[in-house]
Amino acid sequence: MKLISSPASPFARKAKVLLLETEQEDVQVEEIISSPTEPHPELKAANPLSKIPALKRADGCTLYDSRVVTRFLDARSGGGLYPDNRIWEVLTLEATGDAIMDAGVLMVYENRCRPEDLQFGGWLDAQWEKIEGALDALNTRWMSHLAGPVDMGQIAVGCALGYLDFRHDSRGWRKGRDALDDWFAVFSQRESFKATKPG
Template sequence: MKLLMSPPSPYARMIRILIRELDLMDTVEEGQITTTAFNSAPEIIAANPLGKIPALVRDDGPTLYDSRVIAQFLNAHAGSGLYPESRKWEVMTLEATAIGIMDSAVSMSYETRLRPESQQSPDWIEAQWEKAARGVKAVNDVWMSHLTGPINIGHIAMGSALAYLDLRHDARGWREGNDALAAWHDEFAQRPSMTETVPA
């Protein structure tokens, strides 16, 4: 199998972390591509009609896309327990919160990095940040107990989301007032799966 990805993408990094946590490096090849929201690379369009990364090209079936679909597929492929049945819905809600933070943070990046300054909307940027900040605060205040115990998809998704905030929006200071989550992330960021997937 081959994962089409770009290292800065938090969605792709989520899957790259998962691959390492499940010891699937010999099973899934990583194919780095250069693509943008305004100019999708031909190889990703061929794999995913939406032109989004990541996409998992399989030898024995159609290409899978959307990080949540790929994560569930690889978890099942490895026979692993990243979606523990005893708290499946909570774990998936934490994953969804992380994905929502990514969505807002990526939207901000697109607005400032891909659009001319004269076309940028400060109100849109601030609205997206408010969504991301509310998600971070909710995890810090409500969900910390679900970031304990054996690693699951919630840990992986949240680790990727917070790392992307550090990468693109560090000046926003998401750690302020979120001490518990900041401490968790500082420790989680030391895992080999995280250090090996830091965008160059």
């Protein structure tokens, strides 16, 4: 089994953190470099959307979309990162983390993939407003869940905040969000999280 990944992808990082948390050492991680305008040939062959991550299985179709990949890997290992007793909270929190990542990645693509004369500052501001709304919700409504046993929702939020530090640090996501900042300071010390930090 092979996980097609990329060192900078927060979506792939979710899957890599899960692999470490559940000790699935038999899954090979292949790091590639790909972009929306020049997708890597192996990724294009594995996932018709050319998005990372993709999980190539020997005994079934290739899985893609990070939430499908992580749900499969958790079920495979019996890791319990999608606990039945709070499944809807976990899935909503994971969707919130994924939405932050999605908006953050789109901001990077706007600057990196569009010619400078076609870049739209209003688009960047709109994406950041989405991120800020999600961060405010996490800081005010989700702290009790974030403080509970580790699950996939927490991993998604951790990867999202790590991506903001990596690509959008100058925007200062921590300002006015002390509770979320304190939580992330602790969560980011997990060995699985340190081992997957983008360079």
